[in-house]
Amino acid sequence: MAAIDVDNLEITFPLYHGAARSLKGTVATMLASARTGPAAHLAADRRSRIVVNVLRSISFSISQGERVGLIGGNGAGKTTLLRALGGIYEPVAGRVRVQGRLGTLLDAQLGMNPELTGRENITLRSRYFGLDKQTEMALARDVADFADLDAFMDMPVKTYSSGMVVRLAFGLATAILPEVLLMDEWFMAGDAAFLDKARRRIEALVRGADILVVSTHQPDILRQWCTRVIWLENGQIRMDGAPEDVLDAYLAS
Numbered sequence: 239m240a241a242i243d244v245d246n247l248e249i250t251f252p253l254y255h256g257a258a259r260s261l262k263g264t265v266a267t268m269l270a271s272a273r274t275g276p277a278a279h280l281a282a283d284r285r286s287r288i289v290v291n292v293l294r295s296i297s298f299s300i301s302q303g304e305r306v307g308l309i310g311g312n313g314a315g316k317t318t319l320l321r322a323l324g325g326i327y328e329p330v331a332g333r334v335r336v337q338g339r340l341g342t343l344l345d346a347q348l349g350m351n352p353e354l355t356g357r358e359n360i361t362l363r364s365r366y367f368g369l370d371k372q373t374e375m376a377l378a379r380d381v382a383d384f385a386d387l388d389a390f391m392d393m394p395v396k397t398y399s400s401g402m403v404v405r406l407a408f409g410l411a412t413a414i415l416p417e418v419l420l421m422d423e424w425f426m427a428g429d430a431a432f433l434d435k436a437r438r439r440i441e442a443l444v445r446g447a448d449i450l451v452v453s454t455h456q457p458d459i460l461r462q463w464c465t466r467v468i469w470l471e472n473g474q475i476r477m478d479g480a481p482e483d484v485l486d487a488y489l490a491s
């Protein structure tokens with residue numbers, strides 16, 4: 239049974255900077271003077287490094303069948319939370335537990351080797367999932383049809399345009415049905431024809447997944463797809479509830 243359990247999650251990033259000494263001085267002054275605004279995200283860790291506090295005190299559980307939308311302004315922490323759920327970021331404190339086969343539409347390059355061709359990347363992914371030869375061939379046909387890359391399928395991915403990388407990554411990521419699907423909305427970006435194809439494919443994936451967590455700025459997506467919305471603000475949960483209730487409060491804020 240698919241499930242997500244997040245308990246008191248905290249994510250921070252150390253600030254590294256060429257002019258670390260002067261930056262530290264600036265930050266120390268900001269920390270001393272401000273308890274709200276951007277400076278409220280800054281803290282010092284146990285080793286006296288200045289860190290950005292991106293997520294704090296995040297706790298929630300998601301059970302089988304739930305489709306959760308993440309909303310919040312720019313920099314609220316949506317992508318960071320998705321990456322923490324996907325195991326890309328380690329919690330500094332707290333715990334993230336995800337049960338079920340994970341599929342991520344977060345980063346086009348994730349798990350893709352730019353030195354290999356599109357076709358070789360498909361083989362790589364098939365091996366990763368332990369698919370047999372026949373399933374691998376069906377997957378390659380499906381992804382090639384969807385991504386519509388023609389001769390580029392046999393060219394190294396590093397020669398692709400960013401749109402082509404997205405099409406391949408999207409085709410690949412949506413070819414194998416996950417139980418837990420994590421998705422960042424920029425994955426929906428692209429030209430109109432692609433969007434139409436992508437949407438149909440995503441909808442099949444969303445219907446098939448046991449759990450969806452999607453970050454989006456589009457109220458329509460939340461209304462159509464989600465059974466629950468979590469509103470993040472300054473790295474914390476501001477509201478968690480039914481899509482209409484959370485959206486109304488968010489849009490009125």
Ligand SMILES: Nc1ncnc2c1ncn2[C@@H]1O[C@H](COP(=O)(O)OP(=O)(O)OP(=O)(O)O)[C@@H](O)[C@H]1O
Nearest residue numbers: 251252290292310311312313314315316317318319
């Ligand atoms: N690797 C990093 N190092 C330092 N700060 C980071 C890092 N990644 C993200 N941040 C900061 O964390 C905060 C949250 O970023 P995040 O990308 O999660 O926000 P978001 O809600 O997805 O925003 P958007 O809607 O603009 O995509 C931002 O202030 C960002 O600058």
